[in-house]
Amino acid sequence: MRISPTKFISLLFLVLSVFYLYTAYNIQVFAFDESAPFNARTFPIYLGWAGIILSSLKIILPEKVTTEVNHKHLDYKSIIYLIIISLIYAAVILKIGYFISTSLFLFASYYFLGERRWGLMFILSFPFVAAFMYLLHGLLNIYLRDPFLKYIGVMG
Amino acid sequence: MIEGILIGLSTALSLTNILMVMVGCFAGTIIGMLPGLGPMTAIALMIPITYGFDPSTGLILMAGVYYGAVFGGSTSSILLNAPGIPGTVATAFDGYPMAQQGKAGKALAIAAYSSFAGGTISAIFLLVAAPSLSKVSLAFRSPDYFALMILGLTAISAFSSKGQFLKAMMMVVLGLMLATVGQDSLSDITRFTFNNMNLTDGISFVLIVMATFAMSEALTIIFRGKDPNRAAKQISLTELGSIKVNKEETIKMVKTIPRSSILGFLIGVLPGAGATIASFLAYGMERNYVNEEEKQKFGKGSVHGLSAPETANNAACSGSFVPLLTLGIPGSGTTAVMLGALLGFGIQPGPRLYQTNPEIFWSVIMSMYIGMVVLLILNLPLIPYIARILAVPRNYLIPLILFFSVTGIYLMSFNNFDIFLMIGIAVVATFLRLYDFPMPPLILAFVLGGLMEETLRRSLLISDGSPNFLWDRPITLIILLITITIVGWQIFSTFRKKN
Numbered sequence: 001m002r003i004s005p006t007k008f009i010s011l012l013f014l015v016l017s018v019f020y021l022y023t024a025y026n027i028q029v030f031a032f033d034e035s036a037p038f039n040a041r042t043f044p045i046y047l048g049w050a051g052i053i054l055s056s057l058k059i060i061l062p063e064k065v066t067t068e069v070n071h072k073h074l075d076y077k078s079i080i081y082l083i084i085i086s087l088i089y090a091a092v093i094l095k096i097g098y099f100i101s102t103s104l105f106l107f108a109s110y111y112f113l114g115e116r117r118w119g120l121m122f123i124l125s126f127p128f129v130a131a132f133m134y135l136l137h138g139l140l141n142i143y144l145r146d147p148f149l150k151y152i153g154v155m156g
Numbered sequence: 157m158i159e160g161i162l163i164g165l166s167t168a169l170s171l172t173n174i175l176m177v178m179v180g181c182f183a184g185t186i187i188g189m190l191p192g193l194g195p196m197t198a199i200a201l202m203i204p205i206t207y208g209f210d211p212s213t214g215l216i217l218m219a220g221v222y223y224g225a226v227f228g229g230s231t232s233s234i235l236l237n238a239p240g241i242p243g244t245v246a247t248a249f250d251g252y253p254m255a256q257q258g259k260a261g262k263a264l265a266i267a268a269y270s271s272f273a274g275g276t277i278s279a280i281f282l283l284v285a286a287p288s289l290s291k292v293s294l295a296f297r298s299p300d301y302f303a304l305m306i307l308g309l310t311a312i313s314a315f316s317s318k319g320q321f322l323k324a325m326m327m328v329v330l331g332l333m334l335a336t337v338g339q340d341s342l343s344d345i346t347r348f349t350f351n352n353m354n355l356t357d358g359i360s361f362v363l364i365v366m367a368t369f370a371m372s373e374a375l376t377i378i379f380r381g382k383d384p385n386r387a388a389k390q391i392s393l394t395e396l397g398s399i400k401v402n403k404e405e406t407i408k409m410v411k412t413i414p415r416s417s418i419l420g421f422l423i424g425v426l427p428g429a430g431a432t433i434a435s436f437l438a439y440g441m442e443r444n445y446v447n448e449e450e451k452q453k454f455g456k457g458s459v460h461g462l463s464a465p466e467t468a469n470n471a472a473c474s475g476s477f478v479p480l481l482t483l484g485i486p487g488s489g490t491t492a493v494m495l496g497a498l499l500g501f502g503i504q505p506g507p508r509l510y511q512t513n514p515e516i517f518w519s520v521i522m523s524m525y526i527g528m529v530v531l532l533i534l535n536l537p538l539i540p541y542i543a544r545i546l547a548v549p550r551n552y553l554i555p556l557i558l559f560f561s562v563t564g565i566y567l568m569s570f571n572n573f574d575i576f577l578m579i580g581i582a583v584v585a586t587f588l589r590l591y592d593f594p595m596p597p598l599i600l601a602f603v604l605g606g607l608m609e610e611t612l613r614r615s616l617l618i619s620d621g622s623p624n625f626l627w628d629r630p631i632t633l634i635i636l637l638i639t640i641t642i643v644g645w646q647i648f649s650t651f652r653k654k655n
Contacts, residue, residue, distance in 0.1 A: 005591050006323070006591050006592075009587075009588065009591060009593070010326070013326055013330070017329070020333055020348075023348060024347075027345065027347050028345065029343065029345060030343065030345075033343065036617075037616045037617055037619075037620060037621030038612070038613045038616045038617055038621070039343070040340040040342075040343050040345040040347060041347075042612075042613075042616070043336065043608075043609040043612060043613075044333075044336050044347060044348075047329055047332050047333055047336065050329050051326070051329045051330075051333065054322060054325050054326050054329060055326060057322055058322045058323070058326065061322070064319055064650060065319040065320065065592075067590075067591045067592045069590055069591065073380065074379055074380065074590075075378060075379055075380070075381040076379075078378050078379075078381065079375055079378050079379045079586075082375065082378060082554070082558070083375075083579065083583060086558060086562070086575075086579050087576070087579060089562065089575075090562070090572045090575035090576050090579060091572065093562075093566065093572055093575065094570075094571070094572055098563075098566065102559060102562075102563070105555070105558075105559070105562075106555050106556070106559055109554070109555030109558065110551055110552065110555055113378070113550070113551040113554060113555070114551055115549075115551040115552070120552075124552060124556075129559075132563075136204075136205075136208075136567075142204075142207050142208045142567060144567065145570045
């Protein structure tokens with residue numbers, strides 16, 4: 001039996017709702033609140049049940065409108081590259097600072113999306129990020145944490 | 157009221173705020189023009205920039221972005237037959253055929269004039285309706301608010317994507333679930349944090365908006381990059397033609413604009429409805445109003461067919477501010493994003509906003525009008541130049557959207573857990589979008605989650621745990637009956653299709 005992607009997602013949502021409901025029942029509330037008409041677990045319990053009912057209905061009821069996705073037309077390679085670059089960016093942003101990590105992230109993203117105009121890629125990464133940082137930090141007075149620039153004395 | 161209008165005018169007409177309206181309209185037009193990026197993304201991307209402003213200025217900037225994005229959406233509809241937002245799909249029905257006939261400039265001008273007129277008329281309606289509704293809404297109690305939020309969430313699910321009511325309702329529940337993460341507002345008990353300190357304060361609203369809209373839009377564009385149906389279309393910018401509108405066309409617009417404005421405003425006020433439904437209904441209504449000869453021109457470049465949806469979608473934008481400003485309950489995904497931003501400024505919209513922060517209330521309303529003028533004066537002559545933005549390759553566009561999203565989150569917390577969480581949510585949202593699970597209901601539910609739990613708590617405590625609060629007050633009962641009608645209609649239409 002082949003299960004449609006929509007029903008599969010609904011099944012995952014059902015599992016999530018069951019887990020959510022289980023966690024909701026296990027929320028620790030104050031002893032005097034245990035039998036109150038409303039405590040910290042009431043709303044989550046309603047939501048857990050709502051999730052279970054809705055996802056079950058979606059799984060059980062026949063699909064009127066089916067969503068067809070042609071996987072041959074999906075660019076898995078580029079999206080995986082972009083996600084990996086984004087994860088690396090998130091991992092290093094605190095260590096090497098906003099300016100360098102963001103500029104490198106932009107440069108790498110342009111490259112992996114197929115861009116090869118090096119000059120334009122450079123302008124739209126390092127000078128662009130510097131200008132954006134000046135707009136935020138210098139003009140709008142929005143604090144932007146960057147240990148590296150602070151270390152070399154560019155930022156206060 | 158006159159005093160309020162003057163306060164609003166003096167705030168809105170300050171040099172900084174006029175500059176913000178102009179920047180907002182311009183930036184909104186550019187972002188809204190890019191297929192796939194709508195007002196929600198445009199506003200979400202602006203949130204980090206508003207951190208440094210006072211609430212009035214921040215809101216004025218976002219209102220300008222909202223109008224600009226709607227206008228920008230119609231530009232790509234007309235030039236490329238690729239609507240930037242769902243609200244401008246109907247614009248393409250007659251706008252694109254006009255462009256193909258070498259009258260793209262004229263089509264853009266008609267769209268701009270209609271948007272201006274629709275927005276202006278509905279801004280006047282808002283001016284009159286909002287204070288009166290604020291007074292009425294002071295009579296609302298917790299059960300009424302709870303019922304109203306249920307109605308809003310049901311309505312947005314019913315209207316957000318045709319035939320996908322259950323999917324949309326699942327997204328509502330998911331949004332509410334995400335809103336329960338963190339400390340309970342009353343007891344301070346932490347819920348669903350799994351001993352992670354970063355989740356104690358809950359998931360940030362900006363993070364959810366950036367992940368489900370800005371970042372996931374960008375990933376979706378890349379993901380579907382090989383789809384031949386979505387391949388970027390190009391337009392020759394030398395073929396725009398004149399932007400002058402002749403007398404006959406003006407007369408046609410003058411007939412269409414008033415009725416489409418009224419319809420658009422009323423649809424916009426309704427929770428869950430909005431620019432998309434308003435524009436389609438206005439198009440359909442206009443087709444019924446015109447004579448047989450004009451009717452034949454619909455779909456082939458009719459002035460009525462272009463003017464009606466453009467008027468209605470802008471009128472609906474103003475209308476959608478009514479429930480936000482008077483009840484504190486957003487009726488659409490876009491106004492939900494604005495509510496989140498307002499809460500970020502420490503302002504609780506609702507009936508008391510009119511009394512406690514009149515300068516914000518009135519300056520937003522007045523800036524809408526100024527925004528319309530700016531759109532007309534600034535954008536119309538610049539259309540041939542602005543349209544060049546459509547030629548920006550996605551290789552540059554996508555990384556820049558990701559950059560703005562990550563910066564927005566980094567500015568808020570300066571920790572990388574939030575960035576990891578955003579990437580995770582964006583990846584899930586991208587797959588959900590692929591299978592037509594709509595995101596606006598999730599955003600609206602996430603924004604309303606805290607308030608909904610609060611009103612349910614009060615209602616249940618007052619009624620001592622009994623569900624009687626749902627039908628004790630006539631207002632609650634009426635709102636609940638409307639909700640049941642919407643659900644019933646969804647079930648009926650499902651069975652009707654089956655048979």
